[in-house]
Amino acid sequence: MNNKGFTTRLIHADRLINQPEFGAVHQSTNNSVLFEFKQAQELVDVFQGKQMGHVYSRSSSSSTVALQNILNHLEGGVGAITFATGMAAITATMLSLFKAGDHLILSRFLFGNTRSLSETLESLGIELSFVDVTDIKQVEKALQGNTKAVYLETIANPVTQVADLRAIGQWCQANHLLFMIDTTMTPPNLFDAKSVLASLTITSLTKYIAGHGNVLGGAVVDCGLYDWTKFDNILPIYRGTEPKMWGLTQIRKRGLRDMGATLAPESAHAISIGLETLVLRTQRTCDNALRLANYLQSHTKISAVYYPGLPQHPQHLLAKQLFRGFGGVLSLDLVEGIDPIAFLDQLKLVICATHLGDTRTLALPVASTIYFECSAEQRKEMGVNDNMIRMSIGIEDFEDIVADFEQAFASL
Structure with missing residues (x-):
């Protein structure tokens, strides 16, 4: 399906990627909280990440996975995780990947709620530098020995400053830094995050993706361009999978499972429907x-x-x-x-x-x-x-x- 146009791929993604039962064109909404295993060892293997499956709907369900598959397909990434809101996606990612003593370079123009979250990060011992991300030189000056990542928005809200995304992406790659981009203002039909070497995209699904002001949601997509073996904050227990999945695994376990900001099945379905007219x-x-x-x-x-x-x-x-x-x-x-x-x-x-x-x-x-x-x-x-x-x-x-x-x- 990758040889088709964006809109064609989008409106047929649910039926072709997720292959719903009984010939349905949309994945059905699954409201089950628990999932049965006929063999106890299967439950153990899913818990330990040795086998795909759902153990508890706080972590995953067929409804959320169906939406994640579509979002990941549109970004051309290696995987996606959905959350109850966009702010939940940002918070879970930040608190899962960074710890006291780390340093982050953030856009000076961050949206109000995200700016408010930065105060919480600082209270936990994470160092922050706010810079003018329209100027790569200002970003470069902020580099420290403990810098782990750059986080910014494609177009700032509300003054619409545009970050120098390509230059920052190349600089992050050269310095082995995570490049995290909030793409809420520019959904994937308007912007190709991989073209600027983004590591992770974070978005509020509530906005343009769902589009009708009737459902909340957020998502993180790993674009597959970052070498997680160079990120020393990944815990040993999450290094058992393929290295390209280390980041998402830690975000899913520490951010989604532990913090609990789960996207409801009905919300996942509503977002998928809204997405078709993006x-x-x-x-x-x-x-x-x-x-x-x-x-x-x-x-x-x-x-x-x-x-x-x-x-x-x-x-x-x-x-x-x-x-x-x-x-x-x-x-x-x-x-x-x-x-x-x-x-x-x-x-x-x-x-x-x-x-x-x-x-x-x-x-x-x-x-x-x-x-x-x-x-x-x-x-x-x-x-x-x-x-x-x-x-x-x-x-x-x-x-x-x-x-x-x-x-x-x-x-x-």
Whole structure:
């Protein structure tokens, strides 16, 4: 099936990769918590990783494995693990792979919740350096003898800075560092993580993958490019499998099994169904976002628009090289004197909500919501202004989105 187009592979993945019973085109939802073994030795072998199988649905089930297989197929990796949320995927990965005394290089522009998690990591003795990942030289300067990994987002949320992914990937490979990329803003139809030598991709399935604002989920995919024999944090008990699986094995055992943020079978099924229209949704979303960004940048009541598709964006040329679309998130700064909360209250079609990747267009005031816990100095470092509004563009008719903006501006 690898010789087919992306959309064709995507919509037929469940029936061809997972081969559901009775000729079904979707894997059935399996709600069983426990699994029977006719021979006790089989249970022992599955527990010890000598044989494939399910022992307890907190660790795996046919429903979650079916989704994992699809996600891994789309990324061209060696395996995937699903979680209850995107933040669970990030947290489980961080706490499974790193320990006190390790050093991580993180993007200065990390999303608010991830930035909040970094404070927890520091409290556990993990050293962190926050750098401008649009500049490879800044990343290189942060290298220490105890550095284990670089973690960043493809496109930052909400100011849309684009990381120098290829340069950082090559540098990580040369220094035997894990290169972990949050691809939530750029699903696999828009971005090939292996092309920039990513070690692990982490994503919120809640957003563009599922796409309809009705289910939570997260995932980690191992792209198969990192040599885990050079990562000394893998515990001896997890080195019994093939080296390429060491990382995922430790994340599954220490992160999923021990921490328990399991994706529910019904959620896995809902995500699989939403995933089938990924290309159609993101094509429309990217088109609407680019058109809206061009409209907004010339508006007299807007002082700045942040979107990688605009030629004046600092990383526009880089984004053109990396992505097959500029994404569906844009942010804007209202001119001085216009209250972002008052403006948002005038919108009738656009929904005021804290989410992105939905079929509907959403907006929120950034500084007072998703970045409220960050200090003014931290917000300044990230490029977040007090009058900034973040928008997640949906698939509505473009003319209706513009009309809503026009009436909102007119009302002020």
